[in-house]
Each structure stands twice: as structure tokens, then as C-alpha cells.
Amino acid sequence: MNASPQALVTAARHLLLPEHGTVHTLVPGLRARAAAVLLRMALDEALDAYWRRVTPSMTRVGKHRLLCLGWYAGHETARRCHTTWSALSAACHYRTCELPPAPAQIHTRLREVADLLTALGAAED
Amino acid sequence: MKGSVVTDQSQTSADSPTSVRELLLDRLDGSDLTAEARSLLRELLPDERVRSREGRAGPVQLRSITAAGWRGIGPRTTLELPPGPGLVVVAGPNGSGKSSFAEAAETAITGLNSRWEGRRAGDWQKGWRNLHSPDVTPEVGVELAVGEHGEAVTVRRSWFGTKVGEARTGVEGADGSERSLGEVVDAKALELARPFLPYSELGSMINGTLGGLHDAFFKLLGLELLAEFDGRVKDAVGECEQTVKRADALTVQLRDTLAALDDPRAREAAQALSGARPDLDRVRALLCSRAPAAEAELARLRQRASLAGPDLTEVGGAVARLRKAAEGAEEARYGSAEEARRLARLLETAIEHQRRSGSTDCPVCGTENRLDRAWAEQARAEAERLQAEAADAQAARQDVAVAVRAVHDLVQPVPVWLRGETSPLAAVWQEWAQCRDVTHPRELADRVERAAATLDDACRQVREEASLRLAEHDGAWQPTAARLAEWLGAAEAAEVARERRKHARKARSWLRPIIDELRDERLRPFAQRSQEVWQKLCEHSSVTLGSVTLAGTPGRGKVELGVSVDDMDAPAYSVMSQGELHSLALSLFLPRATHAASPFGFLVIDDPVQSMDPEKVEGLARVLDACARDRQVIVFTHDTRLQQAVAHLGIKATVLRVTRQPDSVVGVEMVTDPVEQALKEARDISLDPNLPQGVADHVLPAMCRVAVEAACLETARRRLRDERGLGLRDVEERVASLDRTKTYVSLALLGDERQHARAAVERICTGGWALVEAFNSGAHAPLPTVETRRGLVCRTEALAAAIRRSGDSESVGGVR
Numbered sequence: 001m002n003a004s005p006q007a008l009v010t011a012a013r014h015l016l017l018p019e020h021g022t023v024h025t026l027v028p029g030l031r032a033r034a035a036a037v038l039l040r041m042a043l044d045e046a047l048d049a050y051w052r053r054v055t056p057s058m059t060r061v062g063k064h065r066l067l068c069l070g071w072y073a074g075h076e077t078a079r080r081c082h083t084t085w086s087a088l089s090a091a092c093h094y095r096t097c098e099l100p101p102a103p104a105q106i107h108t109r110l111r112e113v114a115d116l117l118t119a120l121g122a123a124e125d
Numbered sequence: 126m127k128g129s130v131v132t133d134q135s136q137t138s139a140d141s142p143t144s145v146r147e148l149l150l151d152r153l154d155g156s157d158l159t160a161e162a163r164s165l166l167r168e169l170l171p172d173e174r175v176r177s178r179e180g181r182a183g184p185v186q187l188r189s190i191t192a193a194g195w196r197g198i199g200p201r202t203t204l205e206l207p208p209g210p211g212l213v214v215v216a217g218p219n220g221s222g223k224s225s226f227a228e229a230a231e232t233a234i235t236g237l238n239s240r241w242e243g244r245r246a247g248d249w250q251k252g253w254r255n256l257h258s259p260d261v262t263p264e265v266g267v268e269l270a271v272g273e274h275g276e277a278v279t280v281r282r283s284w285f286g287t288k289v290g291e292a293r294t295g296v297e298g299a300d301g302s303e304r305s306l307g308e309v310v311d312a313k314a315l316e317l318a319r320p321f322l323p324y325s326e327l328g329s330m331i332n333g334t335l336g337g338l339h340d341a342f343f344k345l346l347g348l349e350l351l352a353e354f355d356g357r358v359k360d361a362v363g364e365c366e367q368t369v370k371r372a373d374a375l376t377v378q379l380r381d382t383l384a385a386l387d388d389p390r391a392r393e394a395a396q397a398l399s400g401a402r403p404d405l406d407r408v409r410a411l412l413c414s415r416a417p418a419a420e421a422e423l424a425r426l427r428q429r430a431s432l433a434g435p436d437l438t439e440v441g442g443a444v445a446r447l448r449k450a451a452e453g454a455e456e457a458r459y460g461s462a463e464e465a466r467r468l469a470r471l472l473e474t475a476i477e478h479q480r481r482s483g484s485t486d487c488p489v490c491g492t493e494n495r496l497d498r499a500w501a502e503q504a505r506a507e508a509e510r511l512q513a514e515a516a517d518a519q520a521a522r523q524d525v526a527v528a529v530r531a532v533h534d535l536v537q538p539v540p541v542w543l544r545g546e547t548s549p550l551a552a553v554w555q556e557w558a559q560c561r562d563v564t565h566p567r568e569l570a571d572r573v574e575r576a577a578a579t580l581d582d583a584c585r586q587v588r589e590e591a592s593l594r595l596a597e598h599d600g601a602w603q604p605t606a607a608r609l610a611e612w613l614g615a616a617e618a619a620e621v622a623r624e625r626r627k628h629a630r631k632a633r634s635w636l637r638p639i640i641d642e643l644r645d646e647r648l649r650p651f652a653q654r655s656q657e658v659w660q661k662l663c664e665h666s667s668v669t670l671g672s673v674t675l676a677g678t679p680g681r682g683k684v685e686l687g688v689s690v691d692d693m694d695a696p697a698y699s700v701m702s703q704g705e706l707h708s709l710a711l712s713l714f715l716p717r718a719t720h721a722a723s724p725f726g727f728l729v730i731d732d733p734v735q736s737m738d739p740e741k742v743e744g745l746a747r748v749l750d751a752c753a754r755d756r757q758v759i760v761f762t763h764d765t766r767l768q769q770a771v772a773h774l775g776i777k778a779t780v781l782r783v784t785r786q787p788d789s790v791v792g793v794e795m796v797t798d799p800v801e802q803a804l805k806e807a808r809d810i811s812l813d814p815n816l817p818q819g820v821a822d823h824v825l826p827a828m829c830r831v832a833v834e835a836a837c838l839e840t841a842r843r844r845l846r847d848e849r850g851l852g853l854r855d856v857e858e859r860v861a862s863l864d865r866t867k868t869y870v871s872l873a874l875l876g877d878e879r880q881h882a883r884a885a886v887e888r889i890c891t892g893g894w895a896l897v898e899a900f901n902s903g904a905h906a907p908l909p910t911v912e913t914r915r916g917l918v919c920r921t922e923a924l925a926a927a928i929r930r931s932g933d934s935e936s937v938g939g940v941r
Contacts, residue, residue: 059815067806068816071824075775083773087739105740108665 005049005117008042009110016107029100036091036106039113043085050120077119084112145350145643146173152639162628166636169357171350184853185310186726186757188268188277192229194261196253197222199789201261207779207798208270209842209856210726212753215761215793216768217783222791223761224324226783227731229265230759231321233282234310236294253289257789263292271309274850278309311724317345318723322714324731327707338713339675339682345720346647351640358633365626372619375612376403388602394609405620408613412606428542429591434584435557435577440535444570447528451566454521462518469511472504525566532573536560553583644675654716662708662737662744667691668700670712684713703736711748719752726853727757734762739770746770753778755857768796777802777835800839800925803832807921811914821908829921830866830900836925837873838863840932844876866900873928890927896920 003011012035026034047065051058054072058065066085070078088109091101153166188208193201197220204226206213217223231237254263266281277299284292296304306312319341343352376398383395390411397407478488479496486493538561539554557576563569652673659670671687686709690700701709711733718728730749734742746767752758760767771778779798785791797805807828810816841860845851851859863869863878872878874885886893899905908914 055817055819057815057817058820059813059817061813061815064810064813064816067810068820068824070775071827079773079775082775083743083770086769086773087743090739104665104667105738108740 003041003045005042005045008038008045009114009117012036012038012042012106012110012113016103016110028103032101032103032106033092035103035110036088036101039106039110040085040088040092043081043088043113043116046117046120047081053121073120077116080112080119081116084109084116088113144173145347145647146170148643149351149354149639156635158631158635159628161624162632162635165361165625165628166358166632169354169361171353171357173350184272184724184726186270186275186853187230187729187759188270190226190230190233191266191268191281192225192264194255194258194263195229195265196225196255197785197789198225198229198791199255199258199261200791201264202791202793204781204783204793206757206759207839207842208846209838209853209860210753210755210757211799212749212771212776212778213757213759214767214771214778214780215759215783216765216780216796217761217763217785219763221763221783221785222789223763223783224731225791227321227323227729227759227761230267230729231323233265233267233280233294235315235321236282236292254284254287255789269309270846270853273852273855275846275852275856276850277847278304280306280309314722314724317341318718318720318725320718320723320725320728322711322718322728322730322733324735326714327710327731327733327735336681336683338717339677339684341717342648342651342675342684343644343682345717345722346644346651348644348647351643355636355640358629358636362626362629362633365622365629368615368622369619369626372612372615375615379608379612382605382608386602386605388597388605390602391605394605403616405613405616408609408616412610412613423595425542426591426595429587430595432540432584432588432591434581435535435537437577437581440532440573440577443528443532443535444574447525447532447566447570450521450524450528451570454525454566457518457521462515465511465518466515469508469515472508472511476501476504476508529564529566529569532569533561536573536576550583550587553580556580648673648675651716651720654719655712658712658715658748659708661748662711662741663705664744665740666705668695668705670709673713704738704741707733707736708741708744711745715748715752719756726755727759728752729759729761731761732763733760734764734767737766739766742766743770743774746774746776750774750776750778772802798839799835800832800929803828803835804918804922804925807832807918811918812911814911816914818907818909821914822905825908825914825917826900826903826905829896829917832921832925833897833900833928834863834866834869836928837866837869840873840928841869841876843932844873849876866897870897870928874931885931886924889931890924892920893924893927896924 015031015035015038044062047069050069050073051065062085066078066082069081073081088106091106091109149170150167153163156163158166186208187206189203189205191201191203192198202222204215215223215226255261262283264281264283266279269278269280270276271278279297280294281297282292282294286292294306296306296309298304343349380395380398383391383398393411394408397404397411475488475496479485479501485496487495536557539551539558543551543554545551553576557580560569560573560576563572655673656670663670668688668690669692671689672685673687674685676683676685688695688700711730714730715728718725733745737745749758749760750771762768768780770776771780777799780796782794782796783791784794795801807825810821810825810828838860842856845856845859846853859872859878863872867882868878870886871880871882874882874889882897883894886897905917906913908917
């Protein structure tokens, strides 16, 4: 994965808020889900980058990374990461009987992810 | 936890610097109202109501909820709650009996269940009893921590009959003494700051109970005075209007009556009443002049009506007798009784002389032999005749005198009331009276006869006239005058009322905006809290909650919600989803139930999660977490989403699970609590072999310390409450002052954060003190391997468990 978290967020934004005149072949629900995937990737990238700065060999278990994060990046940031990551994770899984996420819902997560990138120091990358 | 405890806030609000009354008086002084309007308002302004706080128990928290034979719960089951503020999530699948606990708490404390009111109440009222346990006496109860010393008080409501109402509530103090519910739970506060939000109300609040919510807010904000004041001013205007209306109605009636009356006074009165504004002075004068004078006049008339003149037949008879006597006397006078008597005396002397002397010669003329026997006989006869004649004349004179007196006696003097009058009657009567002075019989007879006839005539005339006037008086004017007097009273009152009404109306129009302003000012903090709650719950909703205002007056008021969708105004219920309606209900419920003046240190919310989407659940968890800083927040929920949100957000919470086996045997188990939450995180981390040692050294001891401190907090709260008898406020003050792990442990084990706890720790957990010291200083042995990490977590678990055991032999969240 070589796309920067910032680029992933921008891609997600384009999916959610297409520029005027763009013709999409995907229905809004699918685009929202795609955006959720991109956003989760962005958050993962940012977390990776964060942990790389702390230690070269941080565990790959996502949950443990999130649990430990509070003691490094502050509990508030850790909580928000955990919540947002869980919500995105739920949104980007395709489940037969569940409705796709609403674009507005993912858009709020997008703002949250953008905030978190700043908090994790990944915004400048 | 920042020690911002319920009671701190309640005191500041109780001593709020200016009361509504003072604010109003202030405004009144600065107003441009007339002096009359101002004094009217001052007169109507109700007195400050003194809210007696005496006898009121302090803050109330829940220790446990118990139910038996109640709804979904068969055999007696108790839901134990951790002490102190904090979030408690009671989870359980549908039908597990968790709502039964929520309702049990509400029913025990309020004696009511909101499901028993409103629609389908009949069904609810029949189905309250658990069907699987007919042999269990139905009972709901709560154990409370009450007042300054956190006294354990049990409120138990048990049923002796089959109907919902056939129950009695018993309250028992810690020492087994019987208490009254009123002294434990302030009924008024219960109504105002209802700490219960049952599921049935979540959905119906917007449709149904906005009126009730309005009234509750009004009382909560101390605005009853405003409402009462407004009502009084309104009543004052109304009273004035009534008075004016009554006077106007009387005027119309009286005009008709007067018009039908032929009387000078009636005409005068009619004139006085005919103008646009009746001439009160004229009517007053008319009635006044009439009142005393008319009485005299009436008396005079009555006198005249009964006036008696001379009796003509009697007078006639007396006059005839007088005339006859006078006639007789006149005849007698011609015969001269005196002469006859003198002559008779002379003859008798001569006869005596003749008899004595025996001479027949006349001694007077000297004629001889004249005085013989024959002469003597003749002379005797003559003398007797003369004597008789004289007697007759005497009698005639006597007769005349008698007749004159009789006539005089018939003449009455002028009556006292007639004297001094110059009426014809008086003259005539004078004439009649003067007859008494007349003694000449004939003249008397003539004058009396004439005067009597004239007087009789005059008297009859006067009598007839007076009778006529009297009849007029009594027949028509008299009752009219009475009505006129009544009208005058009403009209005078109306005149006053008109003036008062003018001022009252001015005062009222001045007052209305001020009442609204004060109300909105007082409501603003509530409205803001509502908006905050709403924003947290519905961050991403297109619906925004703008203003929350109160409109109308208690009894007819409502809470008005400024709801807009994408910046377009819209009525709340039509644009909101069910989840949003629930969120709105919570937004309105929470500020009220967490009001500073509320004595309830707990909230019971039944299933707020239903129909909320994931973001709302997250928002809800945040909102509940905020409330749980200074209150027990007990939330019942049927799914795991709130639990998940709590876990993701790292919110400290106790999670209890309610399970229901066949035949309504309900069990409560503890899923997690703040200690377990921290331990679980530490356990998870400790088992990860790929965690670098640097991270483990940094993170794991911190996590373990959190777990130990959480165990200490819980134990300290319980110990201070139950052993030291400290109230909620004092406990939270002590707890908030803790900074280092050692002080946590000291407070938990010894009830005093300043004492050294080494011995106490070693007594309950050998080797525990080294752990405490390591947490305290942050200097831990390195944790290079999973083994060492697991060892740390195990020691921590043992220490935490020992600390908790020392505080309470009973396990939290278990079935007793």
C-alpha cells in the first residue's frame, strides 16, 4: 500500500461528493461503502505510520494497537480512533441482509478520519 | 470524576440571588406604568412561596432493585447496583425481564406504573402479576441510599389482592424502624424531576405529554409565581368586566321600567339614565332628596288620609237644641222673672202684715178696708203665680247655658300638625275652632252650623287627595326607588371597576412580555442542555433542534420545539424518524431529570437504544456517560449495541445481564464493570506475543493500575457509605481528592486516604504492597516475555479481587 492517508481520504470524498457533471455507474450506497473502505484504509495507514514512529515492530493486532494507543496518543484520540474504526469496519463489510451505509453517515466519518489524521500526525505525509 | 456532585449544584440554585418576585418588583419600579397600575400589580403580586426543605431527605441513590411475582419475574430476584455515580447497563434479550426491573423500581417508588395510564391500561393492569409463580406474594422493592449518611432504606410495595391497586407500600430504615415514604422520597420532587423514563414514554412524550412536561418545567424553574401572577391580573380584569357588565344590564332593565312609570321622579331618573354615561349624581340626588323627606311626606299624607272633621249629625242636633233653649230663654226674659219675684215678695209681705195686724187698711196708700179676706186670697194667688213665672225664667236660662256648652264641646281645636300652616284647610279649621269663643246662642248656632259644613267639606277633600297620593306612592314608585338604589350601587361599583380595568389592562399588557422574557431566561439553560443532548444524539441528522420554549400557562401550556429540517421549519413529529423521536424525548427528559434541584442521584431509562442507528447509539453512550459523572444512570437495553459503543468509546460502565429461564426464573449476572474492563484490556494485551517490550512496559502497568484503582474506587464508595455513614456528596468529595495509587488503596481498605495501607494490603493479599508501590511510582520490572506480562496481570487480578472482597462480601451484580 503506497497511497498516503490524505490521498485515500480525498478519494473517499470524491466518491461521496462527486464533482458536478460526473456520471457514476455505482449507486450511492455502494459508493458509500467504497468510501468507507478507503477511509478505513486511511485510518490504518495513519495508525501504521504512528506506530512506526513509536516502535519498528508494533503488533499487527488491530485491537491491541487501538488499546495501546491511548497510552501514547491520549485517551480521547484513542477512543475516537476505536469508535471510528469500528464503525467503518462495520460499514465496509457486505452483509446480505443489511442495508448499505448512508452516504451522509460515511461523510461524517470522513470528517472524523480527517481530524484523526491530524491528531495522529499523519496529515503532513 | 471532578466532584461535581448533585447536591453542590442544588445548593447554588436554591440560593439563586434573585427570586422571580424580586425581579418582577425591580421591573415594576423601572416601568413607565401609571401609579395606579403599578400599585394594582403590587397588590396582586403573590407572596414568595417558601419551599420548605425541612424534613426532606437528601440525595437518593439506588442500592438494589428487587421483584417477586411481578410481570416477567417469578421467584424473588434482586438486581444489585454498584455504589456511587456511574453508568450501569442492564442488558438482556427481549422478554428476559429487564423491563420488569425498570418498572419495579418505578412502581415501588412512585406507586404507579406509567403503563397503567393511558391506552390499553386495562390490559396492563390485568397483566402485572407473574403467571408462573402463583405461590409467590407479588412484591417490588428498592433499597435506597438516602440522605447525608447514605442510610439504607428499603421501600417495598407488596400486593395483598389481585388488583393493581390492592397493595401497600412499606418503608423500613436501616435499623428496621418503620419510616414514611414522604420523609425518604420527596413526592413533589418526584413529580417534578421524574428520574424514570419508561419505554412507553420515550415514544409518546412528543405526542402526549408535552403539556405535562410544560407544567413540570414551570414548577422546576420556579415559575409558578409568574403563572399565578398572570392569573391574578387576568382575574382582576375579568372581575372588573363582570362588574361593568352587570351595571350595564341593570341600566337597560331600569330604563324600561322607568319609561313605563308615570311619576315625576321616574321621569327624572329616566333622564339621568338616558345618556351614554348615566348621570349618577343626579340619581344619587334624586334618591337622597326622596329618602328622608319622602318619609315625612308619606307620614303627612297618611295623617291627612285619616283626617276626621266634625260629626255633622251631632253638630246638627246640638245646634237645634241650642236654638230651642235660646228661644225659651228669650220668652222668659219678656215676662221678667225678677219683677215677678219682687212683686210676689211684696204681696207676700203685705199678706203677712194684714194677717198680723188684722187691719184692713192699706198701709201704703191708706185706703181703708181694702185689705179684706178676698184681697188676701187674691193676693196670695197672684204671688204664687209670680213665683212660678220666675222659676220658669231661671230654668230657661239654665237650658241655654247647657246647650251652649254642648255645642262648644263639639268644636275640636286645630290639630297640632295643622297649626302654623297656611293652607285653606287650616283657615277653615281656624274658623271652626273660633266658634268656641262665641257665647251668644243664636250667633253660635249660626256660625257652628256654617263652619261645620265648610270644614267637613274641606276635610273630605284633603282626605281624598291624600289617599290618592298615598296609593300612587306605594304602588309604583316605592319598588322602583328600591331598584334605582340597587342600580346606583352597581353603577358606582362599575365606575370604580372601569377605572381599575383600564389600569389592569395596561398592567397586563405590560406584564405579558415580561413573563415570557423571564420564563425564557429561566428556561434557557434547560433548552441549551436539550440542544446539547440532541446534538450529541443526532449529530448527523438533517433535523436540528433549535429553540425549546414554553408557551401558554400551566394547565394549558406546552413545550414548543423549534425543529427544522435542512433549515426549513417543521413540526417535530412529522419530520422525525422513530429514532429521532426517542432522541428528542431523551433530550427533553435528561435536563429535567438531571436538574440541579432534583434530590434523585439516579436515572432509570428503559431501552432508549431501540430504533436508534449506530451513530445515535454512540451519541447516547456519550450522553449517558456525561450524566453518569454525577449520577447513577441505569439503562436497560435489549441489544448489544450500547455495550459495544461503551466498549469502543472506553466508557467506564458496569454491564449486567438478565437471563430468564423457563417458569420466569430470572437471573442477573455481571458481564463487566470498570475493574473488569481494565483487566480485560490488560489481559488481551499481555497475551500478544508480538507486542514489543517497550510498548508493554509502557502500557501494561498503566492498565493494571487503572484496574486496581477502579477496584479501590468501588470499595471506597461502599465502605464510606456503609461503614462511615457518609452521604453521596461527601463520598464523592473524598473520592475526587485521590491522586496516587496509595491513597486509593488507603481509602478503600481503611476508609482514610492519609493512613498507611501496607499492613492492610499484605493482610488481604500477600505481596500486594509491592505491586501498589510499583503502580504508585511507575517503576516496574521490565516485561520482556508473555510470561512476565501474564504474571503482572494475574497479580493485579488477585489484588483487585482482594480489595473488592474486603469491602463487601456480597458480589456486585449477582443474585442475592
